[in-house]
Amino acid sequence: MDGDRQRYVVIRDDDLHAYTPIECLETLYRPFLDRLQVVNLSAIPCVDTTVKLKNGLCEEYLIFNPEKTLPLAPISANPTLVDYVLQNSGYQITQHGYTHLTHEFLSRNRRDLAGRLDRGLAELSKAGFKDVCTFIAPQERLSTEALKEVSKRFALISSHWYEWRQLPVAWLPWYVVKRWNNLAHWRAGKTLLVTHQRTLFARNVDYRAALPELKQRLSTHQVVVLPTHWWEFYERDTLRPNRPMIEAYHAVSAYLAERPDVKVIRFNALIDLI
Numbered sequence: 001m002d003g004d005r006q007r008y009v010v011i012r013d014d015d016l017h018a019y020t021p022i023e024c025l026e027t028l029y030r031p032f033l034d035r036l037q038v039v040n041l042s043a044i045p046c047v048d049t050t051v052k053l054k055n056g057l058c059e060e061y062l063i064f065n066p067e068k069t070l071p072l073a074p075i076s077a078n079p080t081l082v083d084y085v086l087q088n089s090g091y092q093i094t095q096h097g098y099t100h101l102t103h104e105f106l107s108r109n110r111r112d113l114a115g116r117l118d119r120g121l122a123e124l125s126k127a128g129f130k131d132v133c134t135f136i137a138p139q140e141r142l143s144t145e146a147l148k149e150v151s152k153r154f155a156l157i158s159s160h161w162y163e164w165r166q167l168p169v170a171w172l173p174w175y176v177v178k179r180w181n182n183l184a185h186w187r188a189g190k191t192l193l194v195t196h197q198r199t200l201f202a203r204n205v206d207y208r209a210a211l212p213e214l215k216q217r218l219s220t221h222q223v224v225v226l227p228t229h230w231w232e233f234y235e236r237d238t239l240r241p242n243r244p245m246i247e248a249y250h251a252v253s254a255y256l257a258e259r260p261d262v263k264v265i266r267f268n269a270l271i272d273l274i
């Protein structure tokens, strides 16, 4: 892509699962969808609703009425949500772990990992999400064995970074090339490894800094991945929207639409671009 002035932005939203309230997505993403800006939703194929944080509270993405939940909830258990996502073609699905256990893909058990990947893909396919070729690990952590199994099934992995000690030995020559050329995104065999900078939208991040920082990133990078979580925009338990933060996110959408040199694309498009 050297010399190409075109810029590419990938919107990534993690933790879609069977109990994600549709209104949370609709409030956040209607402006993006109306502008034909792709929103990559990282879907947990079969969410474990019993997962707890260290403080004993349920995971933040499990903000819903607990009485309605299954302990393990396949995404197809919510056909209304699935239909909503499928009917909005601007949403693109990526696979986000299988049940989203803490550090689920730091496991070193290849058989277990392979089972989670295959069952996850099957569950997404059953729900109607086909051609899923991007994988995102819970907490963005992958063991050597996980990298091997994921790369057999997915053309692209998105992660904050890749710990070189966890890379398969056969990947090290490619990693050296990446380091030598200071590449943000790189290939190991047929797998494209995409990285991103810190999130611009989270509860502990000043959303007022998001737009200036995005402009700066676009001045120095051809591909900018913007990860977030839909639940960060809502108060825990009450689901009350954080309006100023949502408006700042929508301002990003409006800004990107004003830039003729910027395309907001799906992850899969990077496979042919990089």
Ligand SMILES: [Zn+2]
Pocket (backbone or CB within 6 Å): 014, 015, 096, 100, 137, 138, 139
């Ligand atoms: Zn997650």
